Amino acid sequence: xxxxxxxxxxxxxxxxxxxxxxxxxxxxxxxxxxxxxxxxxxxxxxxxxxxxxxxxxxxxxxxxxxxxxxxxxxxxxxxxxxxxxxxxxxxxxxxxxxxxxxxxxxxxxxxxxxxxxxxxxxxxxxxxxxxxxxxxxxxxxxxxxxxxxxxxxxxxxxxxxxxxxxxxxxxxxxxxxxxxxxxxxxxxxxxxxxxxxxxxxxxxxxxxxxxxxxxxxxxxxxxxxxxxxxxxxxxxxxxxxxxxxxxxxxxxxxxxxxxxxxxxxxxxxxxxxxxxxxxxxxxxxxxxxxxxxxxxxxxxxxxxxxxxxxxxxxxxxxxxxxxxxxxxxxxxxxxxxxxxxxxxxxxxx
Amino acid sequence: xxxxxxxxxxxxxxxxxxxxxxxxxxxxxxxxxxxxxxxxxxxxxxxxxxxxxxxxxxxxxxxxxxxxxxxxxxxxxxxxxxxxxxxxxxxxxxxxxxxxxxxxxxxxxxxxxxxxxxxxxxxxxxxxxxxxxxxxxxxxxxxxxxxxxxxxxxxxxxxxxxxxxxxxxxxxxxxxxxxxxxxxxxxxxxxxxxxxxxxxxxxxxxxxxxxxxxxxxxxxxxxxxxxxxxxxxxxxxxxxxxxxxxxxxxxxxxxxxxxxxxxxxxxxxxxxxxxxxxxxxxxxxxxxxxxxxxxxxxxxxxxxxxxxxxxxxxxxxxxxxxxxxxxxxxxxxxxxxxxxxxxxxxxxxxxxxxxxxxxxxxxxx
Numbered sequence: 001x002x003x004x005x006x007x008x009x010x011x012x013x014x015x016x017x018x019x020x021x022x023x024x025x026x027x028x029x030x031x032x033x034x035x036x037x038x039x040x041x042x043x044x045x046x047x048x049x050x051x052x053x054x055x056x057x058x059x060x061x062x063x064x065x066x067x068x069x070x071x072x073x074x075x076x077x078x079x080x081x082x083x084x085x086x087x088x089x090x091x092x093x094x095x096x097x098x099x100x101x102x103x104x105x106x107x108x109x110x111x112x113x114x115x116x117x118x119x120x121x122x123x124x125x126x127x128x129x130x131x132x133x134x135x136x137x138x139x140x141x142x143x144x145x146x147x148x149x150x151x152x153x154x155x156x157x158x159x160x161x162x163x164x165x166x167x168x169x170x171x172x173x174x175x176x177x178x179x180x181x182x183x184x185x186x187x188x189x190x191x192x193x194x195x196x197x198x199x200x201x202x203x204x205x206x207x208x209x210x211x212x213x214x215x216x217x218x219x220x221x222x223x224x225x226x227x228x229x230x231x232x233x234x235x236x237x238x239x240x241x242x243x244x245x246x247x248x249x250x251x252x253x254x255x256x257x258x259x260x261x262x263x264x265x266x267x268x269x270x271x272x273x274x275x276x277x278x279x280x281x282x283x284x285x286x287x288x289x290x291x292x293x294x295x296x297x298x299x300x301x302x303x304x305x306x307x308x309x310x311x312x313x314x315x316x317x318x319x320x321x322x323x324x325x326x327x328x329x330x331x332x333x334x335x336x337x338x339x340x341x342x343x344x345x346x347x348x349x
Numbered sequence: 350x351x352x353x354x355x356x357x358x359x360x361x362x363x364x365x366x367x368x369x370x371x372x373x374x375x376x377x378x379x380x381x382x383x384x385x386x387x388x389x390x391x392x393x394x395x396x397x398x399x400x401x402x403x404x405x406x407x408x409x410x411x412x413x414x415x416x417x418x419x420x421x422x423x424x425x426x427x428x429x430x431x432x433x434x435x436x437x438x439x440x441x442x443x444x445x446x447x448x449x450x451x452x453x454x455x456x457x458x459x460x461x462x463x464x465x466x467x468x469x470x471x472x473x474x475x476x477x478x479x480x481x482x483x484x485x486x487x488x489x490x491x492x493x494x495x496x497x498x499x500x501x502x503x504x505x506x507x508x509x510x511x512x513x514x515x516x517x518x519x520x521x522x523x524x525x526x527x528x529x530x531x532x533x534x535x536x537x538x539x540x541x542x543x544x545x546x547x548x549x550x551x552x553x554x555x556x557x558x559x560x561x562x563x564x565x566x567x568x569x570x571x572x573x574x575x576x577x578x579x580x581x582x583x584x585x586x587x588x589x590x591x592x593x594x595x596x597x598x599x600x601x602x603x604x605x606x607x608x609x610x611x612x613x614x615x616x617x618x619x620x621x622x623x624x625x626x627x628x629x630x631x632x633x634x635x636x637x638x639x640x641x642x643x644x645x646x647x648x649x650x651x652x653x654x655x656x657x658x659x660x661x662x663x664x665x666x667x668x669x670x671x672x673x674x675x676x677x678x679x680x681x682x683x684x685x686x687x688x689x690x691x692x693x694x695x696x697x698x699x700x701x702x703x704x705x706x707x708x709x710x711x712x713x714x
Contacts, residue, residue, distance in 0.1 A: 003552040005555065058539065081639075088554075125461070129455075130456075185529060185532050186530055193525070221532060290411075292414070300430065315414075
């Protein structure tokens with residue numbers, strides 16, 4: 001709940017980008033014989049609606065309704081007072097305000113066609129209260145899960161999203177490059193402040209304060225003692241696109257060796273065999289609405305193998321000269337068999 | 350300490366209600382129920398905690414990154430990472446399907462868990478957990494009190510950060526950095542700047558601060574997961590007579606609202622006290638939902654907890670409740686103005702937790 005700059009950019013996200021995405025979605029809806037598609041959004045799961053309309057909620061929840069024909073509209077639990085703000089930062093046909101968003105969305109769809117076939121992204125994960133309201137508002141609507149259809153479209157990045165991820169990666173890199181301060185909190189504050197000043201929509205800085213003890217990251221509350229070697233991880237969002245970047249503060253030679261090994265492993269993705277030498281590793285990316293969904297990793301195998309052309313954020317822990325070294329950066333997977341490429345250098349001067 | 354106390358209270362409440370297993374849901378927006386039972390402040394993905402009346406807790410998370418964090422931050426409970434937490438929890442509940450199982454907040458649960466075809470039935474325990482969330486122990490109040498102190502300090506920083514030419518998001522960056530330096534990991538903050546063209550607050554934009562602007566903010570830092578809020582308005586330059594007259598209405602309304610707080614009154618009584626001041630000044634229209642959302646709300650493990658301070662909310666105030674009273678709304682002569690203080694309902698009445706003066710602050714133009 002710590003949003004930074006939220007603003008629409010007509011140069012980074014022109015209407016044509018949303019039109020092209022909606023066209024692909026509507027073609028898929030046609031094939032699936034869906035009359036409407038519903039995509040849920042809140043703080044945690046904003047990446048489906050932001051992809052289609054640019055809207056990122058800072059609070060509360062909403063449903064985006066995509067009719068197969070006609071303008072999209074947002075049914076929002078946010079109050080009427082923020083209507084003009086939503087319209088300013090999004091690309092939407094209409095914004096309707098109501099505390100019972102499921103009821104209103106279903107009524108709107110049913111008013112056009114009472115037995116419409118309605119696909120819902122992540123229907124199983126939709127809040128039970130909203131689902132109950134959908135059934136109440138449109139008792140004859142045919143509700144079905146549209147997750148697979150949507151994930152197929154959402155999983156591959158288009159040029160606009162790649163550019164946003166590149167910008168987010170640059171913000172994270174510049175922020176992590178400057179981490180002065182005596183204490184861990186001072187360093188975290190500097191990194192977060194730099195990311196926000198560079199236009200980050202969200203900045204969450206986690207720390208592994210003493211790599212000799214533990215290489216896992218956590219969110220610092222109060223004070224934490226810095227070890228001789230430590231690491232910071234910046235999770236940065238820029239206009240709906242999220243990346244993670246890790247910086248380990250250790251000997252240059254150790255960091256360089258880790259970065260090289262990491263880059264080699266990332267280049268092979270989605271083949272993950274090169275990560276076998278890592279103590280742990282994780283690949284995250286957007287499938288539907290969670291910005292950084294776990295895709296594959298050492299803890300769980302292949303839950304959802306990333307698609308060719310997907311944007312991912314990769315993290316891993318290597319052992320170099322007996323030291324644990326976390327390393328991580330965002331990458332773009334090859335679309336037609338090319339090697340995956342890192343969006344930013346995981347090594348810092 | 351606080352964690353043990355909460356778990357004991359939760360177990361006792363479950364036993365009293367005859368509930369054998371409880372499912373708590375949370376995400377980064379509404380994480381209070383989950384945090385109450387698990388002590389984990391979720392940031393990414395969905396989370397479910399499965400709690401037995403005997404006090405066992407298991408936390409299920411669908412974010413691998415958050416699961417790694419949970420293993421360190423709440424090492425005393427079992428953390429399970431799985432991409433599909435609903436089916437993982439469902440598999441556990443299948444084993445106890447013959448017992449009484451409840452959930453809170455049930456309406457937020459993944460739909461799959463409430464499907465009638467499941468072997469188990471989930472009752473709604475939201476009201477049971479709401480009572481625990483609203484009425485706080487001395488330890489919980491201490492955390493809110495500390496958060497209010499940090500909110501006061503952060504508002505001082507806010508006054509220093511507002512200068513003509515700066516963009517809203519740069520000011521918010523300063524405040525968040527200040528809070529991180531203080532070791533405060535979470536804050537809910539919105540901002541507004543301008544004149545009569547501004548109708549509320551929102552996340553920061555690229556709008557630059559200009560001389561004559563009213564600059565509003567709602568700052569809500571958290572300590573150990575407990576939020577406290579402050580709302581204040583400042584003017585860039587010298588306040589006009591119209592701005593001063595308008596602001597005086599909000600001071601009067603806030604004082605009236607706080608004066609109405611004591612054990613036994615309803616949330617509605619507090620809202621009415623605030624709104625009556627606006628009505629007295631011919632501004633009753635600006636107390637409606639077209640212009641304002643709530644006249645205050647509870648504070649605790651969620652920045653916008655129950656009870657909402659509205660004229661139709663009959664929740665009775667009790668000692669140990671922490672609230673913010675804020676008659677925030679639009680004023681036709683000045684624009685959107687906010688003013689609010691965190692308060693504690695005490696045995697004898699009310700204690701104001703925010704110490705920042707109720708002034709229309711002025712900063713150099």
